[in-house]
């Protein structure tokens with residue numbers, strides 16, 4: 001029935017198809033593509049990781065993407081933009097709106113620490129610009145610089161000398177996010193992504209070209225060996241459940257699926273706007289950035305200069321310690337260092353914007369607040385959370401804890417909720433009808449069947465496996 005009507009009947013919305021695709025791709029392409037993916041692939045079988053990775057993409061990622069796009073636009077056409085509202089349109093039960101709560105909590109909590117890493121990236125870019133990060137060869141300096149910059153070696157408070165510059169950086173990045181989000185979906189998010197994504201692609205391609213044309217290192221390691229280190233398959237990894245877990249976790253994180261973000265973004269579409277091709281395009285752009293750019297830059301470059309020790313560097317170690325060593329040795333390293341960290345910053349801010357919008361939409365819709373009040377309230381809550389992360393940032397404990405509970409457990413729960421809503425509450429026949437409205441491309445029927453039967457079972461299996469792994 002179309003009885004339920006949201007508050008937001010004259011919504012702010014996307015002004016072009018390219019705009020919404022770039023905004024969703026902006027959400028998807030982020031630190032996950034350039035830092036998380038290479039680390040996961042190297043740790044889980046190298047080239048062999050791509051097998052579970054692409055299976056997860058086809059079985060979980062793309063089907064759930066389409067379900068989120070379709071449900072979001074459906075809710076939007078009834079005047080709802082927040083996940084609780086959208087879910088209540090799909091399942092007419094008074095309990096349905098509570099199922100949307102994880103879709104608000106996940107982006108909000110991730111924002112609290114993601115914005116800190118975003119500030120690291122901008123800080124590093126500026127330090128390359130000023131030349132302060134050209135410390136010469138030697139792994140130690142960069143580790144020290146990093147610890148000092150992020151406050152990991154201080155007593156853990158915001159106000160020690162080491163991380164005062166970080167504090168300013170976080171404040172600036174925080175303010176920029178809120179300025180953009182306050183301007184709204186079209187004037188803020190869309191217009192920013194239209195500039196930031198092409199710029200990010202140019203920066204990434206420059207760094208990639210530089211890496212792929214690097215001469216052999218003085219230690220004798222060649223680029224070929226470096227690519228081999230990243231990509232030579234270790235098929236034994238396929239027998240470990242952890243590899244499959246890591247692959248599906250990476251797909252969720254990277255595509256921004258299971259976060260309730262696509263539901264919100266798609267709710268700003270018009271009724272006849274295509275979701276099938278747009279969803280596929282945004283997902284493909286993400287895969288290009290992840291496999292082609294993320295997969296060929298980070299680890300190969302680090303291996304070439306540092307050798308096999310890069311395998312043990314960890315996600316942040318790779319980006320913030322190993323790569324500065326690489327830039328120190330390569331010709332025009334200062335320029336490429338700047339391009340790399342500026343590119344990471346752009347990737348991060350287009351993602352963090354997408355974490356704020358779902359919550360803003362909920363404040364407006366659920367509590368009837370005006371945009372300035374919603375933005376102020378969200379600013380207050382997220383600043384408190386972010387302060388908490390910074391305050392306890394020593395050794396990055398707070399960051400890891402948040403990332404584990406929200407990034408591992410809650411995402412799978414929300415993805416399960418969404419597949420059940422689409423496959424069972426809405427039903428795949430209705431679902432297909434809704435998704436195909438305005439679309440030239442048809443979703444294969446087997447994808448619908450997967451959403452109804454395979455995805456929920458797969459997700460429950462992953463959930464149990466991940467709990468067993470962590471207990």
Ligand code: PHE
Nearest residue numbers: 028030031032033253254351
């Ligand atoms: N997909 C983003 C990345 O790859 C991360 C992200 C998480 C974005 C949650 C939005 C919401 O970095």
